[in-house]
Amino acid sequence: MFQRILRIHGLVIVRRGSSLAAQKTKLYDFHVAHQGKIVDFGGFQLPVTYATENITESHLHTRKSCSVFDVSHMLQTVVTGLNRHEFMESICTTDIQGMAINSSALSLFTDRHTGGILDDLIVTKCEDYLYIVSNASMREQDKRIMTRAQEYFKSYGKDVVLEFFTPDQQSLLAVQGPLSQKVMESIFPSVDFKNLYFMQTTTTTMDGHQVRITRCGYTGEDGFEISLPSESATDLAEKLLADPAVKLAGLGARDTLRLEAGLCLYGNDLNNTISPVSAGLMWTVGRRRKDLQDYPGARLIHDELQSGPKSKRVGLICNAEKAPPMRQGTTILDETEKEVGRVTSGCPSPSLGKNIAMAYVDTALAKRGTALLAKIRNALVPVSVARMPFVPAKYYVKKE
The missing domain is CATH 3.30.70.1400 (Aminomethyltransferase beta-barrel domains)
Incomplete structure (x- = not known):
């Protein structure tokens, strides 16, 4: 089947067949009314940007205020x-x-x-x-x-x-940014947000329907994901936008925000050939599960943990001014110009003003500060291994 790939600040959007084949979330007409630029993503028609703001503007607004993302396709x-x-x-x-x-x-x-x-x-x-x-x-x-x-x-x-x-039944909205709690308190006054911490969840009601609110997100900022019946999704979106601090954000800003936060995108940074060891995700394996080794592939994964992975997921930051950004598939070389890895996600960082990327490189070269080269348009651009997240996380966690 025909596929067309668009690259927007490192975001890979795959079109499968005609746009009519992609599903619409219940908020599709809402996005169109707000001048959303609609693309096919994961088999769904979703906004990548809105006419009022480009990706960088939307990204920076999320970092300083509050944005709403439609993630009902999940x-x-x-x-x-x-x-x-x-x-x-x-x-x-x-x-x-x-x-x-x-x-x-x-x-x-x-x-x-x-x-x-x-x-x-x-x-x-x-x-x-x-x-x-x-x-x-x-x-x-x-x-x-x-x-x-x-x-x-x-x-x-x-x-x-x-x-x-299905998205016709249940929608999911992400409210992200430092003002997200204030915005949520105005809409859900019965919820004790001050005692709802990162990766905790609660339920409330809106318009007679149960709503699940989980304090989490994909931006590195404080925020919430709200699961609710789709028939109420537009009403909630309108209530959120009634606050002047809130703006809509699309897939483009979602991608740059998650990359600055060092968060993986499945299909780019994770796939079925990459293990939790190489990806740096062994912390997702519970201690009891590590001891029992009773989850799928556990023995293979723990053998790799003992022997050490051949490659590791790292952050990269560009050391050259005015260089083209690193994109998915960019080859990474060591200082002798030997190929040692490949970029899985990359974009210009709106927060840092520099080009950043996520890549898998040979384990021996994964140490922070290691000097490497990125081959971009047949030019060798100096980069270095950097700490992730690139921008400090601002999750609302309980203080001990």
Whole structure:
């Protein structure tokens, strides 16, 4: 099938066939009314920018104020049943049994045969169910992973029930930026936001419907993700925009913000050939799960952890002025001009005024400050390994 790839500040947007084949979220008409530039992303029609602001302006507004992102294309799943914790642990890396009620954790689906990462996801543990958010681009794969595991559990008489939501049923809005709590307090006055910390969740109501609010996001800023019935999504978006501090933001700013925050994009920085060890994501594996080595591919992953990975995910910062930005696929060389890695995501950083990138390089060269070269348009540009996140995280965490 025909594919066209657009590169916008390092964001890769894949068009599959005609635009009519892509699904629309319930907020599609809302985005068009607000002059959103619509593109096909992960099989959905979503705004990449809005006419009133370019990517850089939208990015900087999020860092200083508050922006709203439509992320309804993400797969939202609810898992119920007596054996839900055991079920989920059979396919992901998190110690779900050890999680506190109303807490969330980044997790991974891993390949039992290779140890590679099949997807990254957020698992939220509620009183009587699990709430899962995973990537839209891996929607069908993730549904298969969960459905096959459910069939296996049921064959042994165990109780697991899956409910997959479509964007027509359930929407997801991300409210991000330093003013996000103030904005949210004005709309949801019954929620105690001061005692809702990073990666914690709660529920409230709006227009008679249950709304789930999780303090998390993809920008490195304080913020929230709000899951609600799609019939109420436009009303919530309008309420948010009624605050003069709030602006809409699209996929372009979402990509540059997450890269500055050192956060991975599946399909760019993670795929089924990359292990949690190489990606620097072993912290997503619960201590009990490490001891038991009972998640898919665990023995392969722990063998690699013991022997050391051949390559590591690192941040890169450009040391030359006015150089072209590093893009996905850019070759990285050592000082002898030997190829030692490849860029997986790259963009000009609006916050730093420099070009930044995420790459996998030979482990021996992954130390912070190591001088390397990026081959850009047949020119060798000096870069160096940098600390990630590039911009300090501002998550709302409980002070000890």
